[in-house]
Amino acid sequence: MSGTTALPVPPVEGARHQGLTLAAVLLAVFVVPMSISGTAVALPGIDADLGASDAALQWVVNAFNVAFACCTLIWGSVADIVGRVRVFAAGAALFAVAAAASALAGNALVLDAARALAGVGGAAIFSAGAAILSTAYEGPARARAFALFGAVAGIGVSLGPTIAGQLVAGVGWRWVFALHAAALAVALLAVPVIARSVPATVRASARLDVPGALVFVAAMVLLTCGIVQASQWGGGSAGVLALFAAAALALIVFVRVERRIAHPVLDLGLLRERRFLGLALVPVAASFGFVTQLTYLPSYLTAVTGRDGSGAGWLMLLLTAPVLVFPVAAAKLVERGVSAKVLILVSLGCLVVGDLGLLLFSAHAAVAVVALPMIVTGAGTGLSAGLVDGQALALVPPEKAGMAAGFVNTLRLGSEAVAVAVYGSLLTTLLGGGHTYNSAFHSLLWGLAGVGLGLGAVIAWLLRGPVGTPRAGMARRARR
Structure with missing residues (x-):
């Protein structure tokens, strides 16, 4: 491979080092989505303490998301050039410093700037973290590692608001960010171990x-x-x-x-690998079928069913709990010979069926009636979370794993922002047009199911043929 230098690979110093590597990456990965979903809970406390304007307050959340979306692909390319461990360490350090600055911020502008810096660091963590797991593990071990990657990310999203809420109520909003800084500091302590456990392959002749x-x-x-x-x-x-x-x-x-x-920041040749592109589109379907409900279903539960915040939160566990369980279950099924493509297509089907099943929601719907569609919708995301990343990175050469991880995560976060924004805009339009919240919610569910069905058809077409043979794409390129 022209322009690629394979540095000597240090021997893996036992299962303990690999376990520490996995634990450190997962800890950092847990903090990033926890920061995304939990920060909104701290906004009232920030407003009361700093007296921020509405615009400045919203950018406490938006600055992170914009910076994350902008930098994920770039960090992936940088990781391939200078090394995944270096980029992971840089991202964790940036995030830790930014979180500490957020905890100490004396005004909204400093807080917004610190949150943007945290988004830059979070992008590096996700891109380099996924690439580290892709190069550190092979076969069933890689499948299990990525299953935990998906499960931990789901736990971060699900528990972020709860953890932040407890901290805000107990010790104040600043401790939300202090916790992030402390967790990333712990992850940084494991960087020397990660460096000894991960094969060091860099594109020495490449330039950013x-x-x-x-x-x-x-x-x-x-x-x-x-x-x-x-x-x-x-x-x-x-x-x-x-x-x-x-x-x-x-x-x-x-x-x-x-x-x-x-040496492009995104090798467009990756997009000509139809199976890689198909796998990269799976999180887009989850953004429309699952993330929209994760964002707006709590409002429906309080506005239409009359539940208080606590009751809505407990009921939402039916939607989020499968995301914690099914990534590991999917990895075990693949290990036992179940086709990864079949599981991915089943996950897409679950999103469509689950969204249609949520039509059973009404002002007086019993929990027993809506529990199954909520679980099915969550399973639609859980079955593919982690599995998609591992399968996608197995189709690209090792020296481009960072770039590939950056692209997948850029699509993931970007589609989440688009899906939530489109859903919110349509909901506002329908409510302004005379619809009740209940009828607007049901109309949008039909739309989400339609989007899921369309994306599912495209993905199924792109994934035709065998999918998921480790390094299959790399082997084909080597033969060429």
Whole structure:
């Protein structure tokens, strides 16, 4: 492989070192989604303490999301060039420093800036962390590692609001960020062990694609700002449409730049591997079928069914608990010979069936009636969480694992932002048009099921043929 230098691989110093490597990566991965879902709970306390404006308060959450979306792909490419362990360590250090700065912030602007820096670090953690697991493990061990990766990410999203709520109520909002800093500091202690456990393959002759990176960041900033501002300016406003148009233009320029550069930040050849592209689209289906419900179903439970926040939270466990259980179950099934493609297609089917089953919700629906569709919807995400990442990275050469992980996670986070924003905009439109919350919710469920069915058909077509033979894509490229 031209331009690639394989450094001597140190021997793995026993299962203990690999266990510490996995634990450190999972700890860091747990903190990132916990920060995303839990920070919103701290906003009232931040407002009371700092007296922030509404816009500044919203950017406590949005600054992280925008920075994360902009940097995930770039960090993946950097990880392939300078080394995954270095990027993971840099990301964990950035996140820890940013979290400490957030905990000590004296005004909203400092807090917003610190949250943006945390988003940059979180992007590095996810891209390099997935690449580390891809290169540190093989076969069934890799499947189990990625199953835990998906389960821990799900636990972070699910428990983030609960943990943050307890900290805010007990010791104050600053301790939410202090906890993040402490957890990442612990993960950093394991970096020397990770370095001894992970094969060190770098693209020594490659250079960072600065033009491509700058254009991609511009495109993502424009796109995510358009999504964020749509809720404030209106989805059809001139400002929002201008942001979307500029983002589309920047993406066109990005493609043209990547086609002409020797070492692109995104090798467009990856997208010509149809099975890799199909796997990368699976989280997009989960964003529409699951993340929208994770975001808006609690509001429905309080507004329509009359439950208080505590009651809604307990009921939401039926939706989130499968995300904690099914990633590991899926890995065990693959280990026993069940086709990964079959499990992925089943997961897509669960999202569609689950969303349709949620139509059973009404003002007086019994928990026993809606429990099954909630579990099925959660299973739709849980079966593919982690499994998709592992299968996708198995199709690319090892020296491009960081880039591939960055692309998958960029699609994951970007589609979540788009799905939630589109759902929120349509909900507002329907409510403004005279629909009750109950009827608007049911109309949107039909739409989500339709999107899931369409994406499922595209993904099934892209995944035709065998999927998931470890390093299958790499082997084919080597023969060519």
